[in-house]
Amino acid sequence: xxxxxxxxxxxxxxxxxxxxxxxxxxxxxxxxxxxxxxxxxxxxxxxxxxxxxxxxxxxxxxxxxxxxxxxxxxxxxxxxxxxxxxxxxxxxxxxxxxxxxxxxxxxxxxxxxxxxxxxxxxxxxxxxxxxxxxxxxxxxxxxxxxxxxxxx
Amino acid sequence: xxxxxxxxxxxxxxxxxxxxxxxxxxxxxxxxxxxxxxxxxxxxxxxxxxxxxxxxxxxxxxxxxxxxxxxxxxxxxxxxxxxxxxxxxxxxxxxxxxxxxxxxxxxxxxxxxxxxxxxxxxxxxxxxxxxxxxxxxxxxxxxxxxxxxxxxxxxxxxxxxxxxxxxxxxxxxxxxxxxxxxxxxxxxxxxxxxxxxxxxxxxxxxxxxxxxxxxxxxxxxxxxxxxxxxxxxxxxxxxxxxxxxxxxxxxxxxxxxxxxxxxxxxxxxxxxxxxxxxxxxxxxxxxxxxxxxxxxxxxxxx
Numbered sequence: 001x002x003x004x005x006x007x008x009x010x011x012x013x014x015x016x017x018x019x020x021x022x023x024x025x026x027x028x029x030x031x032x033x034x035x036x037x038x039x040x041x042x043x044x045x046x047x048x049x050x051x052x053x054x055x056x057x058x059x060x061x062x063x064x065x066x067x068x069x070x071x072x073x074x075x076x077x078x079x080x081x082x083x084x085x086x087x088x089x090x091x092x093x094x095x096x097x098x099x100x101x102x103x104x105x106x107x108x109x110x111x112x113x114x115x116x117x118x119x120x121x122x123x124x125x126x127x128x129x130x131x132x133x134x135x136x137x138x139x140x141x142x143x144x145x146x147x148x149x150x151x152x
Numbered sequence: 153x154x155x156x157x158x159x160x161x162x163x164x165x166x167x168x169x170x171x172x173x174x175x176x177x178x179x180x181x182x183x184x185x186x187x188x189x190x191x192x193x194x195x196x197x198x199x200x201x202x203x204x205x206x207x208x209x210x211x212x213x214x215x216x217x218x219x220x221x222x223x224x225x226x227x228x229x230x231x232x233x234x235x236x237x238x239x240x241x242x243x244x245x246x247x248x249x250x251x252x253x254x255x256x257x258x259x260x261x262x263x264x265x266x267x268x269x270x271x272x273x274x275x276x277x278x279x280x281x282x283x284x285x286x287x288x289x290x291x292x293x294x295x296x297x298x299x300x301x302x303x304x305x306x307x308x309x310x311x312x313x314x315x316x317x318x319x320x321x322x323x324x325x326x327x328x329x330x331x332x333x334x335x336x337x338x339x340x341x342x343x344x345x346x347x348x349x350x351x352x353x354x355x356x357x358x359x360x361x362x363x364x365x366x367x368x369x370x371x372x373x374x375x376x377x378x379x380x381x382x383x384x385x386x387x388x389x390x391x392x393x394x395x396x397x398x399x400x401x402x403x404x405x406x407x408x409x410x411x412x413x414x415x416x417x418x419x420x421x422x423x424x425x426x427x428x429x430x431x432x433x434x435x436x437x438x439x440x441x442x443x444x445x446x447x448x449x450x451x452x453x454x
Binding site for chain 1: 195196197198200201213214219250
């Protein structure tokens with residue numbers, strides 16, 4: 001179970017504050033910056049797309065893979081096509097916001113975090129659901145990998 | 153018409169060739185007085201990554217939908233939106249977009265509800281423009297706002313509501329969703345988010361013609377003879393039929409509405425924008441599952 005009283009991890013909180021500080025149209029520009037900043041996949045995944053899990057709730061082909069290292073730190077890798085910049089932006093927010101967190105911290109991120117960052121009006125509630133699905137998939141993979149010993 | 157029509161021979165066989173322009177035509181006419189190019193995409197950020205020079209963006213969800221009621225802008229809202237984009241009542245508007253103009257056709261349909269006279273679709277949309285190596289810019293488009301008159305939306309000629317569909321049962325219906333949705337295996341398009349329809353299947357007697365069958369591999373509309381083979385020979389429509397098209401929320405069926413109305417010349421085609429998200433959750437409306445269109449029975453029959 002997640003503890004709803006936990007504060008958000010620093011990076012996710014900072015992203016939230018950055019979006020909320022902007023006017024609606026500028027929030028789209030910031031999302032575009034995130035989109036452009038989505039890291040490329042490391043070769044072990046870009047050379048093996050079969051290892052990636054497709055997120056079917058997203059409106060464009062999105063693939064993700066989660067690693068949990070020996071220190072229980074989570075590493076998230078996501079890819080989405082250039083012609084789907086909104087999805088790339090969502091992925092980038094999560095990849096950057098979850099970077100360096102451990103298993104418990106990732107699992108404690110509220111599922112409605114995507115609703116809280118001021119993008120619902122700028123991109124529409126329907127589109128935000130794609131980001132919630134992505135977060136849900138990441139947390140599920142973390143649970144699976146951590147449950148399997150956490151040393152994958 | 154304020155900007156000359158596209159004389160492309162491929163369009164000549166269509167019932168209303170004035171509703172299409174080719175990428176060549178658009179490239180030659182960019183910047184023409186009286187022309188405004190509108191990009192309308194599924195992805196709300198795609199325009200910002202690069203768009204046709206001088207184009208303005210209109211988003212189906214954040215611009216055309218009312219933020220509270222499940223409806224479109226009213227006349228005052230539409231006037232404000234178009235005026236802010238530099239579009240006057242007599243402006244020639246060319247709309248293009250991603251996903252084979254799926255959302256561009258939807259925007260065009262909404263423009264038509266307000267009776268905007270000269271609104272055209274870029275045949276092939278963004279994909280063809282890109283495939284031909286044509287330029288995009290990320291520069292913001294300078295817009296000189298103009299006055300657009302407040303026009304009352306016409307919700308009768310091109311649009312139907314659920315009760316109209318019930319009244320229409322027994323006349324042709326085209327379900328433009330994927331076969332999986334039509335059969336009732338799922339309530340959303342494959343790879344699309346769940347939008348809340350409670351039941352799966354289709355409206356009785358509806359023929360399933362997935363919208364994308366109207367386009368060729370390069371994203372342009374198929375020639376008239378091929379479209380006739382699909383909609384007349386295949387789906388059984390006859391010239392003069394009253395037709396209602398529907399999908400999930402009315403966007404894919406806007407594309408089919410365009411093809412039937414302007415390419416094949418059906419004069420009474422209406423789009424049911426409530427579509428499956430409404431029908432699939434409405435109480436006691438008839439639903440059929442499986443590959444067969446099904447028949448009207450009991451209280452549903454007229």
